[in-house]
Amino acid sequence: MMKALLVAGMAAALLLQCMAARGAAAFKIVTADKRGTYFAIGADLAKIVAPNADIELEVLPTDGSAANIRLLRHEPGVKFAIVQADVYQAFVDRAAGANREAARIIRPLRVILPLYNTEIHYIVRADSALSYLHEIKGAKINGGLVGSGAAFITHTLYKMMFNGPVPEANASYFPNDEALVRLITDKTVDVVVVAAGQPAPIIANMKPEAQKFIKLLKFDPSHPSSKLPLTVYVPATVRASSYPNLLTESFTTISVGAFLVTYDYNLQSTVDHLVRFARSLCQNFPTLQAKGHPKWREVELALPALNAGWIYYPPTTRELRNCADGKVKATRPAKACSSEERILGFCN
Template identity: 70%
Template sequence: MHTLDLTPGRIGAFARCLLASGMALLAALIMPERAMAAAEYKIVTASDKGTYYAIGKDLAKFVAPDADVQLEVMATSGSAANVKLLRYEPGVKLAVVQADVFQAFVDRAGSGNNEAAAMVRPLRVILPLYNTEIHYIVRADSPLNYIHDIKDAKINGGLVGSGAALITHTLYRMMFSGPMPEAQASFMSNEEALVKLISDKSVDVVVVAAGQPAPLIANMRPEAQKFIKLLKFDPDHPASKTALGTYTPAKMLAASYPNLLSEDFTTISVGAFLVTYDYNLKDTISHMARFGRSLCQNFSRLQADGHPKWREVSLKLPELGNGWTYFGPTARELRACNVVMKKRCSAEERILGLCN
């Protein structure tokens, strides 16, 4: 007959073994459920060398995991394409969209365009993001110095479906009271257009819409100063004033492009929004609400470790224009987040009993 060794050492070892077995069993029970709960979503952005793409990567890294979402970041031709993809492409649950592109769909829906109405009416805003700076790039020896100088230039606005293309043509129409002549317009990628700008000079102006620092420009070497320069925006020029109802003057910082700029100057910008669809499925609503909660909880990480543009973002939800609506489940989480942030107090205040 065997006797049970109940010495303290044996009891401790047995307890540790039991605890380890229990934890392993608990993990086996819990982890598969969490893995099964993770939803596979996509976010559509713009070029993989642009700021929208970087914003998507930050959301995938810092926000999606705590929302039980596996978020795939998709490069696209830009905002106009993103509206269509969000509306019709399976798995696409989030999009970064320029304000003027969204408004263009709203306006056309309001004027009776059924296709525009079908695309934009079910879309909802999660959060206003930041202003996207518009970079007008010309050759270093170009006689052009301001955006209002480009009337007769050959201009590349980016790919069809991109926000930059819409900005380029909308701004041109506003500033010069008519559409850009087809002979002056091209729709190449930024990279292809920059090559044309420098090599065969078949392009005079390349328009890049991206929050600074735009990787495509920020990664240029110091020698780039010999080949290109950026145009300024003069808000006081008569041609510029008509654009100020839709677009906003912004400061282009030399710190954003130290290899290209020696001083700050004024450019023009447009707002960007994080957008989703008006989902009504219980599981999707649950994950989107968690996404909003995680956005609140990880916002400081986004601002500290994400793209510099996150430092210009606020979680406050300002009033939107006509035809724009917030998505209820995420809006509730973000408004609750703002209440919590207002009530948050310091350690000293807690010690003194000054916190409710």
Template identity: 70%
Template sequence: MKLPLIPVFAVLAAALLAPCSWAAAMPEYKIVTASEKGTYFAIGRDLAKFVAPDAGFSLEVLPTSGSAANVKLMRYEPGVKMAVVQADVYQAFLDKAAGGNPEAAAIIKPLRVILPLYNTEIHYIVRADSELNYLHDIKDARINGGLVGSGAALITHTLYRMMFNGPMAEDKASFLSNEEALVKLIGDKSVDVVVVAAGQPAPLIANMKPEAQKFIKLLKFDPTHASAQAALNVYAPAKVLTSNYPNLLTEDFTTISVGAFLVTYDYNLKDTVESFGRLGKSLCQNFSRLQAEGHPKWREVDLSLPKLAPGWTYYPPTTYQLRNCVVKKVKKCSAEERILGLCG
């Protein structure tokens, strides 16, 4: 007896297509960043859009409280394969590990650097009528450094200690989100300074309307001031540009900044190693797109992989690809070239 043709074809199709569908399934990775309104989140989103597809995996961008939390999530949270981390936070874990802290050692020693990113500017926001004008004026101010676990909180307290030779008084410190702190800054005035660590243009500040000038201003950093000298061993001066905050600024000024890094774990499983090899290749191939279409901070990123500080180590699978990277420049096509089909 002959079998009906349709069921036979259906069985054959199922047998042929099922393995292909399974083989085509892409690994699902996660990257931890910071607030959804911050630059780290934008960097993660750019990696998910422009880099991950050619690397053969999907990338979910997770908002977090910031760098300190990211280090722990990178180490222990299932599915998290990458993190954006502030340089001083990474170094703080290394220092604690070197000092004999077993928890810090267990967290930081297996982590590896994929790529140095850019300097993150630290924005110190005060009320427009505040008598404070420089970072060295904030000694007795009530300061919000951001959520516990954030890079902003660490830099706020580390920089304060460096500048004023001692810790911030507990009754002067708060750990609210940027949004909550800004409400208190302007509302009940229970906060005098709000610290926002984000590469410029920081969305939270850049999206403010011109009326904001009536309520807030940004503090300047004087690298020649005596209180600044210790800080300059860890942090670097940075120029805040009027063009990044046209609704708020009338002139450029100097603030302080800290480096940001893209990090991962020292994976050795074959599939993961291969994925990260493709990641390095895709970073190279899509770097021009990142700079042209991604967050403006990508224009400050360099794929040359400079020498790292003692205790820091690059991740070999991505390093191999990036060391051999030749970035293709994106050529802008003229109308005539498009018409002739010469823009391939």
């Protein structure tokens, strides 16, 4: 009797294990501030793409790109990250310069897809004498949280434009909402930098009355101080239609690319899910562009050449190139497993 119960118990445990294996894979994507564009893009992937790939995708708000790279390497369950191009390149450059920690972190990472250019918004008080980025030297600047793409580009761009770092006494790292409050109340901040694809929710959701308190700075590509930044970053147009409560006309700012990144996984079950994710991304791309964040309309399922030290993830690359060639296969529902097949371990 005991032997029969033991066998039955083992069979039941095996059945439950196999049934769990058939469930949706629990993956995570790391993004940025919950009110930013990266989070919105992650939410679109979770809602529109992941279900057809048999993935339950949890969207995690984070401190930003530098944090995302580390989370992708070390946080259990994180299989996707949205990363700012200059931050990724900084890791690559340091790895090439014999920084062993940077090499350990970045070398196993792989690109799934270039996404879009992230506009950098420089916000000042409405009565500020500042109008352009090249005028911010000496200002008290908040670049966002340590580990964020905004903080990185704030300090990198400042150094490029003014041939030196932001003075420590002038630099702060508050969350965007706290920095904006400080900007217009105690004035302990003169410039708030928000790196987010337009329309950035934290700005787009402002009421018309906000015009009395804040304005956005312009970037002048022809100014001498812009020459070096334009070797890394690109000009972009902030459209008045993105922020109708604040803007009456469009203007030029600076921007940086965003990429969807993963790890060089070789566990077959993970590879299979990532391939299905790429296939679903292809099949649902029109829906993303029609119903997702407006930034999806700037994304192309093209895979252009990457910089040295950047590598595409081969399994998703093959799938996306098949998509571009019109060869993608329809995602079929998984074949139902019998109890016997589950017990024998034939259910994937």
